[in-house]
Amino acid sequence: DAGVIQSPRHEVTEMGQEVTLRCKPISGHDYLFWYRQTMMRGLELLIYFNNNVPIDDSGMPEDRFSAKMPNASFSTLKIQPSEPRDSAVYFCASSSNRFYGYTFGSGTRLTVV
């Protein structure tokens, strides 16, 4: 298995633009998680899905952030409009269990200028 695949690896965008981050989980994993990592706040859970259904989005910072999982093999995290404070590394992780055996992707480094 190729692991959790995220794209793009790096994204530089101007303030106000829409940004879409993509994730392909490991086949057979029915939990998918989106995390954000910054120096100031460390790793923060944004949202997680179970069987393609959003279960907890309490970590999504504000309405500018949205996430979807249209099928078991694909998820997106969208920021519209983007702001400089959204600059961070965004990780997707998948698991066959809510807590055990997370596999993280390599992340998307987002820079909003």
Place this chain on the structure above:
Amino acid sequence: GENVEQHPSTLSVQEGDSAVIKCTYSDSASNYFPWYKQELGKGPQLIIDIRSNVGEKKDQRIAVTLNKTAKHFSLHITETQPEDSAVYFCAASENTGNQFYFGTGTSLTVIP
């Protein structure tokens, strides 16, 4: 909610020496404690975990200890090698909650 504190934030050791990273947690209901290793440009990778019904767990050069009474757990790496250099994160969760709570990370440098 849970609060996980991790120390030290940076740690340098000579190759072959041992490294110890410590974490404390606040929620006595927490019962699962994983450790993740993050290499530069990569996502965190699970390296070892422990559940609250166990006091210690070993996997080759890595061990984790848990003291439920004091609410702290530690990662021990023996005979360190340069490839152990990375950022290490502890985390805590309880199985009726919604998420892990991660520590702030320890940047370990092993000096050849």
